[in-house]
Amino acid sequence: MNYTHRCMVKYSMPPLYCKWFSLRILPLIILVAGSGWGGFLPPLRADELLQTIENVQAKYAADLKQLADDCRRKGLEDEARKTRAVLEPRDPTRFFVPVLPQKAGPPALPDGAPPAVVEWHQQFSRLRREQGEALFDLARQALRNRRAALAIELLLSAVAADPDNESVRRLLGYQKYQDRWRTPYEIRKLRAGLVWDDRFGWLPKTHLKHYEAGERYRGGRWIPAEEDARRRQKQQFGWEIDTEHYHIRTNHSLEAGVDLGVKLERLYHLWQGIFLRFYASEAEMLAWFDGRSHALQSPGARRQVVYFRDRADYNRFLGPSVPGIEKSIGYYSQAVETAFFFAGPDSDDRTLYHEATHQLFHESRPVAPNVGARANFWIVEGIALYMETLKIQDGFYVLGGADDQRMIAARYRLLHDNFYVPLAEFCGYGMLRWQHDPNVPKLYSQAAGLAQFLIHYDHGRYRDALVAYLSTVYSGRDAPDTLSALTGVSSETLDAQYREFMEKNDGPTVDEK
Numbered sequence: 116m117n118y119t120h121r122c123m124v125k126y127s128m129p130p131l132y133c134k135w136f137s138l139r140i141l142p143l144i145i146l147v148a149g150s151g152w153g154g155f156l157p158p159l160r161a162d163e164l165l166q167t168i169e170n171v172q173a174k175y176a177a178d179l180k181q182l183a184d185d186c187r188r189k190g191l192e193d194e195a196r197k198t199r200a201v202l203e204p205r206d207p208t209r210f211f212v213p214v215l216p217q218k219a220g221p222p223a224l225p226d227g228a229p230p231a232v233v234e235w236h237q238q239f240s241r242l243r244r245e246q247g248e249a250l251f252d253l254a255r256q257a258l259r260n261r262r263a264a265l266a267i268e269l270l271l272s273a274v275a276a277d278p279d280n281e282s283v284r285r286l287l288g289y290q291k292y293q294d295r296w297r298t299p300y301e302i303r304k305l306r307a308g309l310v311w312d313d314r315f316g317w318l319p320k321t322h323l324k325h326y327e328a329g330e331r332y333r334g335g336r337w338i339p340a341e342e343d344a345r346r347r348q349k350q351q352f353g354w355e356i357d358t359e360h361y362h363i364r365t366n367h368s369l370e371a372g373v374d375l376g377v378k379l380e381r382l383y384h385l386w387q388g389i390f391l392r393f394y395a396s397e398a399e400m401l402a403w404f405d406g407r408s409h410a411l412q413s414p415g416a417r418r419q420v421v422y423f424r425d426r427a428d429y430n431r432f433l434g435p436s437v438p439g440i441e442k443s444i445g446y447y448s449q450a451v452e453t454a455f456f457f458a459g460p461d462s463d464d465r466t467l468y469h470e471a472t473h474q475l476f477h478e479s480r481p482v483a484p485n486v487g488a489r490a491n492f493w494i495v496e497g498i499a500l501y502m503e504t505l506k507i508q509d510g511f512y513v514l515g516g517a518d519d520q521r522m523i524a525a526r527y528r529l530l531h532d533n534f535y536v537p538l539a540e541f542c543g544y545g546m547l548r549w550q551h552d553p554n555v556p557k558l559y560s561q562a563a564g565l566a567q568f569l570i571h572y573d574h575g576r577y578r579d580a581l582v583a584y585l586s587t588v589y590s591g592r593d594a595p596d597t598l599s600a601l602t603g604v605s606s607e608t609l610d611a612q613y614r615e616f617m618e619k620n621d622g623p624t625v626d627e628k
């Protein structure tokens with residue numbers, strides 16, 4: 116059977132109204148041996164570690180508040196605002212990942228800045244530098260405590276505090292090149308004389324002016340963009356676009372393909388960081404954090420993506436091989452390892468991130484055939500439903516949130532409709548059982564709620580277990596009781612904690628139609 120994900124995400128919405136954050140993060144990783152931060156760290160016990168983290172964060176917040184108050188007393192309102200702005204948002208139902216500046220170094224002060232501003236700038240930079248170093252040390256401690264998820268969270272906090280922490284930046288896969296933080300891929304492109312443009316992608320620097328003037332290079336000469344488009348539209352997929360991790364074929368346009376690539380790269384970098392333990396061993400992570408590893412392998416080759424100009428082309432192209440494609444709004448085929456999307460009003464970024472997440476989990480390490488066919492299919496969907504919440508807000512990539520539309524749906528069904536399939540049974544559902552269940556939209560809602568629960572409950576208590584669960588399911592070594600075994604608590608306890616989590620985050624955001 117053709118094993119596919121035709122996600123019925125659009126049909127999982129509840130009868131509700133709801134009311135209602137360049138850069139990149141965590142590309143992998145070329146470490147330079149002997150970089151100087153693989154030194155001795157005295158081990159901390161788990162409870163000491165958590166207390167130390169809390170203390171370090173509280174002191175940083177207090178120091179920043181004092182600096183901001185000092186600025187205000189001196190009439191430096193702008194500096195006070197900038198000082199307060201670097202504090203990370205705190206919402207335990209959301210995951211925050213800083214949008215990192217490409218430019219290296221703190222923003223320069225204008226010439227002739229008053230001495231009070233110069234003094235603020237020095238103090239502000241020092242606080243951020245010291246916090247970055249402290250959090251990175253704690254991240255390494257967390258990894259030694261076998262708390263990989265916490266280590267990743269601390270690493271992200273370290274680079275949020277100090278985007279120029281060289282050790283963390285290097286660890287995240289960046290190198291300084293011409294005063295900018297670049298990946299090795301970008302540096303190769305730049306050295307080859309190419310430039311990146313958000314409309315046209317990578318192209319020779321000498322071509323940019325022509326492209327901006329409405330010309331396109333074809334067959335060794337410059338022709339009008341309209342003529343180029345006309346010719347390309349006669350081909351099946353006239354445009355082929357390479358980004359760092361994706362190969363996109365489209366019959367829409369160069370610009371639309373590049374725009375899609377930017378979004379996919381954004382998801383890729385987030386996914387790569389958050390789910391590091393999915394494709395890297397604990398030993399690899401330790402070597403990586405300690406600077407003992409030269410290079411952790413970037414997971415997999417370029418992902419293949421096809422982007423149709425509209426829904427009709429999507430239906431026409433995929434219809435013969437994928438029955439029911441017209442009911443889908445995005446499709447990932449494990450068989451051909453390709454994600455399919457279409458442009459237009461029926462499509463949205465949520466679907467894009469959803470299907471691209473399926474692709475990342477399937478193609479970043481060896482996986483079993485027919486993942487989730489026997490049991491545990493819910494987490495394959497649940498984790499994609501989580502990643503589709505990706506937004507950019509106030510300098511952060513944000514995932515999750517109690518007010519996300521799918522969380523509202525999940526709460527409504529649990530607390531109002533009283534619809535809930537206990538985990539002991541839910542984890543037993545394989546793909547076919549799931550797809551043929553008359554309540555499939557409700558199953559999607561429950562999967563979305565449970566995924567957020569496993570990521571955010573009790574400050575991420577189950578986050579490492581979740582990644583291990585995903586790893587086990589994608590390896591095909593799972594059983595219906597795998598989640599319970601990995602979390603170390605019974606499925607009945609997880610059911611009760613889920614209900615508690617949903618009740619706690621219940622609020623005025625749920626209204627009946």
Ligand SMILES: [Zn+2]
Nearest residue numbers: 120122496499
């Ligand atoms: Zn899906």
